[in-house]
Amino acid sequence: MFKFWGSQDQQSQSRPQDGSSQSWYPPSVVSSLSSSRPGTPGSTSSGSFSSHRPTDRPQSPSHVSPAEAAGIIAVVKDKSVDELRKLLSDKDAYHQFLLSLDQVKIQNNLREELRKETLQLARDNLEKEPRMVELRNQCRIIRTTELAAAQEKLNELERQKEESLKFYSPASLLQRLQDAMNKTEEESENLHSQFLDREIEFGAFVQKYKKLRTTYHRRALVQLAAKTSSTG
Numbered sequence: 001m002f003k004f005w006g007s008q009d010q011q012s013q014s015r016p017q018d019g020s021s022q023s024w025y026p027p028s029v030v031s032s033l034s035s036s037r038p039g040t041p042g043s044t045s046s047g048s049f050s051s052h053r054p055t056d057r058p059q060s061p062s063h064v065s066p067a068e069a070a071g072i073i074a075v076v077k078d079k080s081v082d083e084l085r086k087l088l089s090d091k092d093a094y095h096q097f098l099l100s101l102d103q104v105k106i107q108n109n110l111r112e113e114l115r116k117e118t119l120q121l122a123r124d125n126l127e128k129e130p131r132m133v134e135l136r137n138q139c140r141i142i143r144t145t146e147l148a149a150a151q152e153k154l155n156e157l158e159r160q161k162e163e164s165l166k167f168y169s170p171a172s173l174l175q176r177l178q179d180a181m182n183k184t185e186e187e188s189e190n191l192h193s194q195f196l197d198r199e200i201e202f203g204a205f206v207q208k209y210k211k212l213r214t215t216y217h218r219r220a221l222v223q224l225a226a227k228t229s230s231t232g
Contacts, residue, residue: 068103075101170230177223184216 076084086093098104166172188209195205 071103072101170226174223174226177219177226181216181219181223184212184219188212188216 076087079087087097088094099108191200191205191209191212194200195202195209200208
């Protein structure tokens with residue numbers, strides 16, 4: 001049984017073009033299997049010959065942890081030479097053996113669970129699609145109707161606010177006060193002209209003229225106080 005490992009290695013070296021001697025195992029598993037067998041003179045010489053010619057069988061980087069390798073060794077250590085030869089040469093047998101490993105079963109179970117969860121999430125999203133379409137349509141209606149009306153009302157209120165701020169600004173108040181003073185001054189001049197042209201009685205003239213001048217000077221005092229407070 002042990003001579004098989006040495007002879008297999010020698011056959012692979014003497015006939016590198018023979019495809020039947022190629023192993024379906026990863027290099028790390030093959031090396032783990034070889035290291036688990038006790039050494040014999042044939043295998044020792046074969047191993048030493050391989051160590052002198054590392055290019056005869058290139059090894060890929062190992063990605064198997066020691067614990068995983070030990071688990072694989074525990075599974076294959078009791079297999080016969082024929083069973084091991086079949087695993088090394090038969091792809092289907094190697095595939096079935098690989099699927100029977102606990103590590104592979106765990107990975108397949110995790111992959112299946114993730115697949116089921118992904119499918120469930122996809123179904124949930126598809127079930128929510130009509131509701132999403134409905135909400136999207138409602139948002140479009142709100143933007144085109146209610147939002148447009150609210151925006152128009154807001155613009156109107158903004159315009160009224162700007163007008164109010166301009167109307168009650170200090171400069172606007174002073175200007176209106178000056179306009180009122182000018183109007184009072186003009187009315188006083190007209191009334192005085194009427195009195196000179198004898199178009200109004202003296203008593204009525206005095207009463208109206210006094211009232212107009214009082215209003216004029218009151219507004220003039222307010223204007224003066226406002227200008228003084230704004231400059232101070």
